[in-house]
Amino acid sequence: MSGSQKTLAELGLTARSGQNPSVTGISVDSRAVAQGHLFAALPGVKVHGAAFVTAALENGAAAILTDAAGAELAGPEIKAAGAALVVTEEPRAALAYAAALWFGRQPENMVAVTGTNGKTSVASFTRQIWQALGLPAVNLGTTGVEGDWEAPLHHTTPEPITLHRALAGAAEAGITHAAMEASSHGLAQRRLDAVRLKAAGFTNFTQDHLDYHHTFDEYFAAKQGLFDRVLSDEGTAVLNIDDPRIAGLADQMLEDGRCVLTVGRHEDADLQLTAQRFDGTGQDVRLSYDGQVAMVRLNLIGGFQAENVLIAVGLVMATGVAFNDVMAALPSLRTVRGRMQLAATRTNGASVFVDYAHTPDAVAKALKAMQPHVMGRIIAIVGAGGDRDRTKRPLMGEAAAANADLVFVTDDNPRSEDPAAIRAEVMLGCPNAFEVGDRAEAILRATDALGPGDALLIAGKGHETGQIVGDVTYPFDDVEQASLAVAVLDGKIA
Ligand SMILES: CC(=O)N[C@H]1[C@@H](OP(=O)(O)OP(=O)(O)OC[C@H]2O[C@@H](n3ccc(=O)[nH]c3=O)[C@H](O)[C@@H]2O)O[C@H](CO)[C@@H](O)[C@@H]1O[C@H](C)C(=O)N[C@@H](C)C(=O)N[C@H](CCC(=O)O)C(=O)O
Ligand SMILES: Nc1ncnc2c1ncn2[C@@H]1O[C@H](COP(=O)(O)OP(=O)(O)OP(=O)(O)O)[C@@H](O)[C@H]1O
Ligand SMILES: N[C@H](CCC[C@H](N)C(=O)O)C(=O)O
Ligand SMILES: [Mg+2]
Numbered sequence: 001m002s003g004s005q006k007t008l009a010e011l012g013l014t015a016r017s018g019q020n021p022s023v024t025g026i027s028v029d030s031r032a033v034a035q036g037h038l039f040a041a042l043p044g045v046k047v048h049g050a051a052f053v054t055a056a057l058e059n060g061a062a063a064i065l066t067d068a069a070g071a072e073l074a075g076p077e078i079k080a081a082g083a084a085l086v087v088t089e090e091p092r093a094a095l096a097y098a099a100a101l102w103f104g105r106q107p108e109n110m111v112a113v114t115g116t117n118g119k120t121s122v123a124s125f126t127r128q129i130w131q132a133l134g135l136p137a138v139n140l141g142t143t144g145v146e147g148d149w150e151a152p153l154h155h156t157t158p159e160p161i162t163l164h165r166a167l168a169g170a171a172e173a174g175i176t177h178a179a180m181e182a183s184s185h186g187l188a189q190r191r192l193d194a195v196r197l198k199a200a201g202f203t204n205f206t207q208d209h210l211d212y213h214h215t216f217d218e219y220f221a222a223k224q225g226l227f228d229r230v231l232s233d234e235g236t237a238v239l240n241i242d243d244p245r246i247a248g249l250a251d252q253m254l255e256d257g258r259c260v261l262t263v264g265r266h267e268d269a270d271l272q273l274t275a276q277r278f279d280g281t282g283q284d285v286r287l288s289y290d291g292q293v294a295m296v297r298l299n300l301i302g303g304f305q306a307e308n309v310l311i312a313v314g315l316v317m318a319t320g321v322a323f324n325d326v327m328a329a330l331p332s333l334r335t336v337r338g339r340m341q342l343a344a345t346r347t348n349g350a351s352v353f354v355d356y357a358h359t360p361d362a363v364a365k366a367l368k369a370m371q372p373h374v375m376g377r378i379i380a381i382v383g384a385g386g387d388r389d390r391t392k393r394p395l396m397g398e399a400a401a402a403n404a405d406l407v408f409v410t411d412d413n414p415r416s417e418d419p420a421a422i423r424a425e426v427m428l429g430c431p432n433a434f435e436v437g438d439r440a441e442a443i444l445r446a447t448d449a450l451g452p453g454d455a456l457l458i459a460g461k462g463h464e465t466g467q468i469v470g471d472v473t474y475p476f477d478d479v480e481q482a483s484l485a486v487a488v489l490d491g492k493i494a
Pocket of ligand 1: 028030031041042043044046047049050052154155156157158159183184185189212
């Protein structure tokens with residue numbers, strides 16, 4: 001953090017004993033605490049951060065922010081060390097506001113997007129539209145900070161300190177427009193509570209992350225927090241009403257007098273997708289809004305990408321851009337790396353696509369999206385991540401079997417789990433699939449099976465560049481492996 005100092009009061013915090021020390025920085029991890037820092041001891045999934053107060057004090061923490069349970073655990077120790085103690089019911093929210101106040105700046109026009117699938121695509125499209133209109137813009141999320149200012153990120157929605165450091169850095173560099181992803185973990189953990197949003201979008205709601213949220217209702221409630229809590233009363237909600245639960249949210253928000261822009265294929269949508277025609281390199285779409293109709297070229301493969309574009313259009317309009325100006329920018333949109341990306345073509349004309357589908361709905365939609373482009377058979381490679389929602393595994397297998405002619409089940413970041421056990425769970429949904437644990441071999445064998453007019457979808461890793469086994473990340477890139485497989489099989493390399 002910078003060399004500056006701020007008092008607790010300047011960070012919106014009040015200490016129990018009335019102390020108001022200046023702090024030199026903020027940390028959520030005791031290992032990152034430096035002399036004079038505020039340490040946020042947060043209740044975690046595995047352990048309470050208060051367990052690390054000793055380490056934080058040893059590293060020089062001047063103040064501790066925590067909840068009642070944390071104060072109970074570490075209060076006497078904090079008092080004995082003479083550090084200030086801030087206790088609040090919602091330490092994660094308090095941390096978010098403190099981080100925003102610490103860094104002090106964020107781009108003036110910020111929007112966020114949530115939903116099970118499509119967040120990165122929408123955030124990127126939103127940024128690309130702003131850029132095409134000459135506005136300095138970034139998107140933040142799974143693929144880092146991209147656009148007119150760049151930085152790597154390790155989370156889709158980073159914890160508040162990392163997030164506000166990035167937002168302030170972008171604002172300092174002259175960025176006026178930013179689109180960020182709001183993951184359900186990020187929302188549940190209040191990571192973006194202090195971001196000032198002009199608008200927020202909701203793409204779709206299907207199964208993922210039930211390991212963390214336990215039930216669909218809890219998962220939806222986390223996402224709804226973006227609209228109930230983070231988006232201000234004046235902000236615009238851009239909601240895809242083709243999804244019945246999101247339509248319910250739209251009704252509720254309208255009843256509450258909130259500003260809502262509905263989008264979708266649904267005839268009641270304010271911004272409606274009224275027609276869609278596919279060809280080899282993308283699609284033509286017809287959109288209507290407030291009595292205006294536009295025919296637009298999208299150089300994007302996949303019917304679902306038009307749904308993502310609708311949300312992006314709504315978000316950009318909510319920052320004050322006219323419908324026709326947005327329409328003019330759409331033909332320049334490019335897909336995010338690893339989303340329905342044509343990775344390689346065999347000499348017999350068969351194509352290999354790489355896509356980040358890692359939920360049952362995404363696998364189904366990605367394979368369906370290929371159908372209008374493919375005359376022959378569709379082959380799918382699927383796998384599911386370790387230490388993630390187990391219940392989605394057979395459903396991903398089922399989605400692959402239902403929408404492809406041939407399925408290969410392979411590994412995708414087994415992490416701490418037994419890879420064979422994960423594959424067995426996926427295979428429950430597609431018992432006739434070929435099981436090939438080694439991902440490179442699966443890609444080679446599936447590519448070998450491609451006849452003229454066939455196409456292969458390699459699902460799950462998209463832009464990722466590693467295979468996580470245990471604690472080790474081995475270099476692995478689906479696009480690279482696809483090119484390699486085609487080169488080997490078509491005799492371009494020995
Ligand atoms: C399940 C989850 O989201 N966990 C996040 C949560 O960790 P936690 O609080 O549960 O961690 P914990 O291990 O119980 O530790 C408790 C506390 O002790 C602290 N600690 C721990 C050890 C130590 O030595 N010193 C110390 O101070 C930790 O910093 C933490 O604050 O808070 C941490 C700090 O903010 C996050 O880094 C951590 O993200 C973990 C690494 C993670 O992998 N999260 C993933 C699942 C995630 O958030 N993914 C979403 C995207 C998902 C998607 O849509 O696909 C994302 O936005 O990236
Ligand atoms: N609107 C959509 N409906 C259904 N599936 C989609 C949609 N948009 C994208 N997908 C699928 O989800 C995959 C991931 O897309 P994207 O990265 O944009 O989503 P995300 O929500 O950011 O994912 P993550 O949760 O990992 O951040 C795509 O490769 C595609 O298979
Ligand atoms: N951000 C998602 C992406 C998962 C992609 C897939 N490759 C996996 O590892 O499961 C997650 O962490 O659940
Ligand atoms: Mg994403």
